[in-house]
Amino acid sequence: MKKQDLSEYRWGMIELPLNGVTMTDLFSGAGVGASGFKLAGYDIQFAIDNQKYAVNTYNQNIGNHAILGDIRKLKSEEIPDSDVISGGFPCTPFSVAGKGEGTNDKEKGDLGYHFYRIIKEKQPKAFFMENVAGLLTKNHKAFFDELMKLFEEAGYNVSWKLINTWEHGVPQLRKRVFAIGIRKDLNKTFVFPEPLPEEQRTTIRQAIGDLPDPNGMNNHKGYGIRNDEAPFVDKVPPGGNWRDIPEEDQKKFLGKAYYSGGGRTGFLRKVKFDNPAWTLTSCMNGKNNAQIVDNRDKYGLYDIKNQEEYYKGDYSPRYKSRNRQKQWDEPSFTIVSQARQLPLYPEPANYDIREMDKYEVAPPRRFTVRECLRLQTVPDWFYFGEDVSLAHQYERCSGIPSLIAYQFGIELARLLKETEAK
Secondary structure, three states: HHHHHHHHHHOOOOOOOOOOEEEEEOOOOOOOOHHHHHOOOOOOEEEEEEOOHHHHHHHHHHHOOOOOEEEHHOOOOHOOOOOOOOOOOOOOOHHHOOOOOHHHHOHHHHHHHHHHHHHHHHOOEEEEEEHHHHHOOOOOHHHHHHHHHHHHHHHHEEEEEEHHHHHOOOOOOOOEEEEEEEEEOOOOOOOOOOOOOHOOOOHHHHHHHOOOHHHHHOOOOOOOOOOOOOOOOOHHHOOOOOOOHHHHHHHHHHHHHOOOOOOOOOOOOOOOOOOOOOOOOOOOOOHOOOOOOOOHHHOOOOOOOOOOOOOOOOOOHHHHHHOOOOOOOEEOOOOOOHHHOOOOOOOOOOOOOHHHHOOOOOOEEEEEEHHHHHHHHOOOOOOOOOOOOOOOHOOOOOOOOOOHHHHHHHHHHHHHHHHHHH
């Protein structure tokens, strides 16, 4: 199995066989949380989101069962019967980073009630809810308490907890409220797993330390790629040379030399990390003695996606008001949905954005989309298509970390299977 297929193993998410538990995924997003449930063995039958690019990405990665729609208009009879209904209704009205209008938010403030409506009408064996810690603040606690009471009255034993996902193996300081309800007739109550010992928690280095820098995806620092090589270098496999590119490209690259039978194998030559290097010469930037390093070969990440570019916009005054960088051996700050508010990459190290005028070096870049996905513990087989804008890719990196869905999902499935055994 190739290395890029093993990304889930870094978090211990070994793909499990189907566990017999069916699921409906409301407010599905692009499938970040669903990736974890899928690996945990859940049979996800139905999903809905109101953004086309999210639905397309979900269907591309999870399974072709997500639809585009407004949950307000969704009737319960349109949803297949499922054992579990999951959902994290939009957090913007309750986030401390937003306007804080809560249920008064005209666009999204009522969506929590619609999540409850569907649970009440469908009566699944269990539900799984996630949202921001802002639900527990003074302005929104009354709504949260009301929602929990409504679930209880609808027939569910509800367990809820404010959890820092770093304490459960996610390499990110991400505090979220989780509420898991099990129908009362099943006589079960969900108990949240205990936090991991601190020495077992993960860091930025463990999440993204093996990813090549997007500024050097295809070539290592040094002389770099010659201008005449740049249009063709990505078409050469590790260990190959100009003879491995299409014939039309060979003609363009070699020019007249192609027709004279010229063109030594040193042209456009890539080293292969499993082989010895070719002879090192005193002129390493010559056209006929190339030794091009392909970081995809170096890291074994030939098919890694969404790592090539990153947000390069300005820093707002609000952004520059506090520290935005964690170091390699620490967990990341929270991965948010807005690209301009993302944390900074760990290099150059110990960079305080509040004092950027004092530095002689440029600020660190923001994380790439793939790095955000890794910090969300999303497997590398999950990706965004090229038709999804960079802003929308970042937006849909947010959601339930895959590892949390996997861990809590396994425990929930275990409880539900116990009820069937009786």
